[in-house]
Amino acid sequence: xxxxxxxxxxxxxxxxxxxxxxxxLAAQERQHIEVADFGLGDPDREGAQIFTFVQTDRYAAKIIxxxxxxxxxxxxxxxxxxxxxxxxxxxxxxxxxxxVGEGPATPMRAAIPxxxxxxxxxxxxxxxxxxGSRTFSPGEKHWFxxxxxxxxxxxxxxxxxxxLDGFTDPGVQRVTRIEED
Amino acid sequence: xxxxxxxxxxxxxxxxxxxxxxxxLAAQERQHIEVADFGLGDPDREGAQIFTFVQTDRYAAKIIxxxxxxxxxxxxxxxxxxxxxxxxxxxxxxxxxxxVGEGPATPMRAAIPxxxxxxxxxxxxxxxxxxGSRTFSPGEKHWFxxxxxxxxxxxxxxxxxxxLDGFTDPGVQRVTRIEED
Numbered sequence: 169x170x171x172x173x174x175x176x177x178x179x180x181x182x183x184x185x186x187x188x189x190x191x192x193l194a195a196q197e198r199q200h201i202e203v204a205d206f207g208l209g210d211p212d213r214e215g216a217q218i219f220t221f222v223q224t225d226r227y228a229a230k231i232i233x234x235x236x237x238x239x240x241x242x243x244x245x246x247x248x249x250x251x252x253x254x255x256x257x258x259x260x261x262x263x264x265x266x267x268v269g270e271g272p273a274t275p276m277r278a279a280i281p282x283x284x285x286x287x288x289x290x291x292x293x294x295x296x297x298x299x300g301s302r303t304f305s306p307g308e309k310h311w312f313x314x315x316x317x318x319x320x321x322x323x324x325x326x327x328x329x330x331x332l333d334g335f336t337d338p339g340v341q342r343v344t345r346i347e348e349d
Numbered sequence: 350x351x352x353x354x355x356x357x358x359x360x361x362x363x364x365x366x367x368x369x370x371x372x373x374l375a376a377q378e379r380q381h382i383e384v385a386d387f388g389l390g391d392p393d394r395e396g397a398q399i400f401t402f403v404q405t406d407r408y409a410a411k412i413i414x415x416x417x418x419x420x421x422x423x424x425x426x427x428x429x430x431x432x433x434x435x436x437x438x439x440x441x442x443x444x445x446x447x448x449v450g451e452g453p454a455t456p457m458r459a460a461i462p463x464x465x466x467x468x469x470x471x472x473x474x475x476x477x478x479x480x481g482s483r484t485f486s487p488g489e490k491h492w493f494x495x496x497x498x499x500x501x502x503x504x505x506x507x508x509x510x511x512x513l514d515g516f517t518d519p520g521v522q523r524v525t526r527i528e529e530d
Contacts, residue, residue, distance in 0.1 A: 190371030192442070192479040222438040222484060222505055227408040229438065229505035257403040257410065261373070298373040303403060324403055324410035324505065 170211055171349040175203045181318075182217035182233035189262035189320035191231055193219060201233075206241050207341025213281055216240045216312075228328035231261070232321045234314035239281055242268075242288050242311035242336040245304070248329055253306025256325040264315025265296045270308055278313040287337035309336070351386045352530045359384045362499075363398035363414035370443035370501035372412055374400060382414075387422050388522025394462055397421045397493075409509035412442070413502045415495035420462055423449075423469050423492035423517040426485070429510055434487025437506040439477075445496025446477045451489055459494040468518035490517070 179201045186193060193201075202218045205211040215238055221229040234240060245254035258267070266278035271292030280288045290309055294302065304310055312321070331342050360382045367374060374382075383399045386392040396419055402410040415421060426435035439448070447459035452473030461469045471490055475483065485491055493502070512523050 190443075194480040197480065221440055221503070222482070224436060224438075224484070224507075226436050226507040227505060229410060229440075229503070255405060255407050257405075259402055262371075299375040299378065301403070303405070322402070322410070324408060326405075326407040 169209055169345045169347050170203070170205045171347050173349050174211065175346055178203045178211060178215070178217055178235070181235050182219075185233040185235070185262070185318050185320050186219075186231065191261065191320060203344065204342070205344050206335070206337075207344070208241075208337075208339060212238065214239050214241050223328060225327055228323070228325050230323040230328070232323055234265075234312065234319050234321070236314055236316050236318045237279070238314050238318075239278070240312040241340060242290060242309055244307050244309045244334045246307060246332065246334050248332055251327065254325050254328055255303065255306055256323055257301060257303040258312075259301035259322045259324070260296045260298050261320040261322055262298055263317050263319035265300070265319045265321055266313040266315060267294045267296055267302055267310065268292060268312070269294070269302070269304070269310045277315075284337070287339075289336055350390055350526045350528050351384070351392055352528050354530050355392065356384045356527055359392060359396070359398055359416070362416050363400075366414040366416070366443070366499050366501050367400070367412065372442065372501065384525065385523070386525050387516070387518075388525070389422075389518070389520060393419065395420050395422050404509060406508055409504070409506050411504040411509070413504055415446075415493065415500050415502070417495055417497050417499045418460070419495050419499075420459070421493040422521060423471060423490055425488050425490045425515045427488060427513065427515050429513055432508065435506050435509055436484065436487055437504055438482060438484040439493075440482035440503045440505070441477045441479050442501040442503055443479055444498050444500035446481070446500045446502055447494040447496060448475045448477055448483055448491065449473060449493070450475070450483070450485070450491045458496075465518070468520075470517055
């Protein structure tokens with residue numbers, strides 16, 4: 169649960185990051201930036217701001233803004249019926265992304281949120297700047313953290329069904345609930 | 350057939366447009382901007398510069414630069430075996446796009462290339478600026494022309510098989526042949 173005022177604040181910070189990346193949103197689109205707290209209630213720490221350019225039953229294209237130090241929790245895209253699971257390519261438009269995926273442990277610039285070591289299991293980091301990109305196979309786990317200035321990341325994928333994503337943290341609820349204030 | 354020197358010139362002009370749109374390409378990516386002349390041999394008039402962010406067997410994301418007045422010929426994305434045909438969303442990142450699609454005739458800012466009225470059959474124009482977008486169903490015909498400053502356009506889609514696209518102009522060959530000079 170997050171307050172409407174916090175949603176508005178994070179939408180405004182996302183717009184500042186989109187401006188730095190020269191990503192233009194139409195006036196009506198600016199109202200539709202999703203602020204996700206993943207049900208954890210502390211979106212400055214674990215959360216993401218997401219604008220969906222397009223979503224059809226065949227593909228999706230989104231742009232994600234993470235404010236400095238913000239972490240998008242460890243997750244994967246499972247099989248859904250006939251669909252083997254979402255295949256996804258991320259590409260940095262602006263800023264620095266700490267991308268943590270499957271593989272042998274590496275030195276880490278990303279800081280695991282305090283007390284959350286058990287639900288961030290991956291320790292293989294790539295540091296991506298503008299034009300850096302990575303494609304994830306269905307089922308492949310990953311988590312993201314913004315560098316010190318924040319980051320703007322494209323997500324290109326097969327059909328997205330965010331509400332069915334798997335998360336390591338059992339406390340996650342993918343659908344954000346907003347409290348009016 | 351186009352000369353290598355013309356390919357290099359149009360790649361450089363595309364990079365200038367990508368810079369205006371703040372689209373960053375890595376050094377090695379800059380060599381991979383496709384210059385398409387559609388087999389027509391006059392790419393300043395009918396052509397496109399295309400960089401593929403990602404292409405898998407499930408989706409594609411590309412960025413297209415058209416120089417001022419350049420026209421991407423009338424085409425559609427046909428059924429290929431089990432695939433009903435490419436579904437595609439274009440979104441303007443920078444500049445002005447004259448998008449000509451199916452529908453009743455409208456006033457046109459786009460100028461049909463001289464002598465080519467028979468192979469540009471559509472007369473329904475939308476003028477899109479930054480953040481303007483449009484999704485095409487499989488089989489739906491369309492052609493594009495850049496406004497006076499050129500245009501940079503994202504293309505998000507289901508799997509792309511450009512070499513199998515249909516073109517109204519029987520003179521089109523989708524695969525560009527380059528002559529070394």
